[in-house]
Amino acid sequence: MYYDMVYEDYTKRETRFLHAVVKQYGKDFAESWKILEPACGSGRLLESLAQCGHTVHGFDRNRNQVSYAKKRLKKLSVKTKVWQDSLQDFKIEKAGSYDLTHCFVTTFKYLLKEKDAVASLKLMSQALRPGGLCLIGLHLTNYKDNPADYEKWVNRRDDVKVVSETWSEPAKIKQRTEAMRTRMTITEKGKTRVEETLWDFRTYSAAELKSLLAKIKTLELVACHDFHYNIRQKRKLNDAYTDIILVLKKK
Secondary structure, eight states: OHHHHHHHHHHHHHHHHHHHHHHHHOTTOOSSOEEEEETOTTOHHHHHHHHTTOEEEEEESOHHHHHHHHHHHHTOSSOEEEEEOOTTTOOOSSTTOEEEEEEOTTGGGGOOSHHHHHHHHHHHHHHEEEEEEEEEEEEOOOTTSOOOEEEEEEEEETTEEEEEEEEEOOOBTTTTEEEEEEEEEEEETTEEEEEEEEEEEEOOOHHHHHHHHHTOTTEEEEEEEOTTOOTTOOOOSSTTOSEEEEEEEEO
């Protein structure tokens, strides 16, 4: 619930963006798609896309998130499936059966080893039918301009207020990692509590991301956008931007 409150403003934008991407780059798509979301979290996008009439499947490593997603999708009339799994070695029932797979909000950077990143992209590719689309969103690192960073979001719903703050340390260039810290301050029924998480992300410069994509022979990069989710605003894959959304097509 609290996670959804922080990101609920993005849900409609991301949903509209996915439809715009399919309209522009997925010419042979039917009106209803079969979608796979690796690292689906609480299922906010699964729910939104299911309400549009699409078949949605998703998985997440966190069993609490999976449980929450299952509950929210249970009330829908369309077919849904959510299970616990990992980005680098997930299992699906049938290869080549999905029209679209997407992994936004830089979750892909949880994979700290190159071999795991390669494995994950290969599995996403295997999940897609020919002509299917794979969208990956992540923040890039410019090692020449690499300060610490801080972001803050605030949202309210009824008598609940959530303040989410994220800090990132300068990247460790040799290790290709950056330390992250998220603090969520929740005020509910007059009481306040704080939840904090520490973890590492893998870093990618534009060149490092291009090198990774070159190892996935079955996916072709057809466009780049950013986290403004504006289909008319294309980006180049370079270090001029801090965030990028890759639109990859299955050959």
